[in-house]
Amino acid sequence: MPIIEVDHVNKVFKTSVRREGRFGTFISLFSPVTRQVTAVEDISFTIEKGESVAYLGPNGAGKSTTIKMLTGILEPSGGNILVGGGKPHRNRIHNSYQIGVVFGQRSQLLFDLPVRDSYEMLRYMYGIPHAHYRKNLSEFAAVLEVEQLLDRPVRTLSLGQRMRCEILAALLHEPDILFLDEPTIGLDVIAKERIRSFIEQINREKQVTILLTTHDLDDIERLCSRLMIIDKGNLIYDGSLGYIREHFATERRIRMVMPDPAAATVTAARFEGNADFRVSVQEQMIEITYDHRQIDTSELLRTLLSTCNPRDLAMQDENIEALIRRIYQDGINAVHQQPPRTAGGIR
Amino acid sequence: MNLMQRLYGLAWISIRERLHFRFDFFMTLISNLMFSALFYMVWRAIYTYSDVHVMSWQVLITYVMMGQAINFSRWSPADRAPVYSASTRIRTGDIALDLVRPIDFQLRRFTEAIGFFSVEMLWVNIPSFLLFIIVLGITPPKDIFSAIGFLISLLIAFIVSFGLNSIVMMISFWTTNAQGAQIAKKAILDILSGTLIPFDFFPAALKAVVVHLPFQGMAYIPLSIYTGKLTGMAMVQALFEQLGWAIVMLMISRLIWMQASKRITIYGG
């Protein structure tokens, strides 16, 4: 049985609009104007125990709304959500024991006090047996390298240190599922790496199911076998990152540096007539962009090298981040004309 | 642009900003009227049940209600907002940015205070004043000299109040609990400025103390001028005394500010 089941879920918000004009505030007091906003529209997916899933989408796409529904903070307007077999918003207390949540923007920790005090509070709150608490704390603190931080007030911690302490706080009660909302936002490379390797480890060793939202593709590459993309409330992709790279990142780029790029332009002209084929010259550098499914790379290279003598040559696939940005902007169909027949592709 | 124009611009921006607080000010007006009603009823009960009167009912109620109309110890956004914003800026370290601005920090706060004071006059003080005259029948100033003296005294009272608020604001440099300092300030002002009770009701010992404190400049002096207790030379003398306190308060707040800004430069906020 899947640990998370989301079945045709909708979420509609009513926001009240403030009336304009001098007495707007007072009139709104008695007859508020409301507007309906659909944050999530007909989303369905399931996550198995032990999976590690990334949830991706531009700001305001509905990522946080989905997480809030899975954690029981929000109630779906339509459809059904089951987490560990129960409805999260119906039995929030039951749900709280099986989930751990790390919000990137808000803290579970007590700002003015040593980190340990927050953990003690959570220990009592969840009723964690002392032995378990001591074992979990020492084990996680060692892996996250926060042992030295436990007696420091939270406000004196750096963002990266605080985030590691937050993750520890979310795991003290040994949840089955860990939700992470932007866990690496604003961190430096080393701090990001520490957090990633820890998440990877608990996913692998403790079979903790991971659902994380992020903007950082390295997070996904490192941690998640599965990627879901949400845009304007709709789930537009559910599959692997490799699949996106293989099938969507069709653009390839060759750069050559040579004293006389004009000669190469003539050679390259043979391949023109192809819609996606572009050549641009900048001083001593020539850049050729093409669709690697339509033009055979080795043939192109052979032809180019037979006539030119480049000092330097570099080849590059389309940047995956740029690709995903393109998916957000133009919709998935503009990026990929023919939907693949493979399972787990485009919805 | 010369300095005066720039200051005028700043004050105007701050007035417009404060209009966003209008619901807050509206609530201040409501609560002001509420408290005025409370004190009216309390005093009426006192005058009904006792016959030892320090002053006539009409003079007393005029004093007390005017005290509520021009109250400088009110829990109003004009008092709270600048102190809170300063203490927030200190906590976040943004205060360091204020130091590099071309216009002096305190001068900026002063224009801000003028903005607040103007809006509070418009939204709270003048409506309360008019209501008290119409509904409660309090006495208008006896003659034109009292009226002018009262207005001058009110302006000086604003400066004294600014000085005091400045000092309370500076306390934020040593503590992050601006609210505690404000509660203490309000409590002290209620009594020692003569806002709630005219000094004439005080026991002699207490009265001897309060007439030598700066707080009288924020209520007792303007209200005594309004009710006609201070006239002629006595009035002029009281105005000078009040002005003296205004200058002293400004100087103290300036000194504390200099200490505080030294602290910012050393510790980086």
Added chain:
Amino acid sequence: MIAPKRNALQQLVYLLGLYRIYLKIYFRTLIEYRTDTWVALIGGLCAQASTLTFLTVIFQRIPRLAGWSYYELVFIFGLAATGRALNQAFLNVPYSLNGYIRSGMLDVFMIRPVGPLFQATGMSQEINGVGSALTGMVILIYAASHLELHWTFAKGIYVAVALISSMIIQLAVLLAIVVSAFWILEIRSIIYPVGWLYDFTRYPLQIFTPFIRGLLTYIIPFALGSFYPAAFLLRPHLYSWAGLVVPFVAILLFILTYNLWLFGLRRYSSASG
């Protein structure tokens, strides 16, 4: 982990233990910010001292006010002020709740295994109130020592019951306003003036107009947590009804407001953003 099962009594013990932890946390914060703590305590002391000066200066000139002697007035004032201060010290949550909602802390509370209102209450202690509560109790004891009240154990218990009822009545009224902000956004500024209305009930209600009296007894029943219990202790034969009505109304209001809160929270889950 699996949620532990607790019966009603175990749950009560659990919650009391949790509140004790919150108090410990708050106490540690106070030590962490020592200057702030002093400023806050002094603020609270000043506030009570100021009102007491007011009371002393004006009431010492009159032998009786609406049939109440000076010490009786001080007693009424002391009980009311202590109730207010205790409310501020331990149940200050209506004033902080809106901030928790706006900063997203409510979401954090909602993913934990304890009711969000309880957590918000636990995080909302206010030391200003402790200063005021101490002063209030000193005032109360001072007045009581000058009155011949014939103290019995039952009367002592009743003072405690009255103070707790006072705290709960204030909490219920103010919380109802904050919860209404789930529907009517602008209403939250009203919490301050309504809170201040309580100050009226530090005086004998007889000095007010019938409108104010009715307002404070039936609509916003602050007087049931201040003037009436004090009057019951001073004149048991005249105010005998207050003995049971006060705690009863407190419990009733608490149940009503708690349900309103649950209703508001459901609204937060289902409609807000």
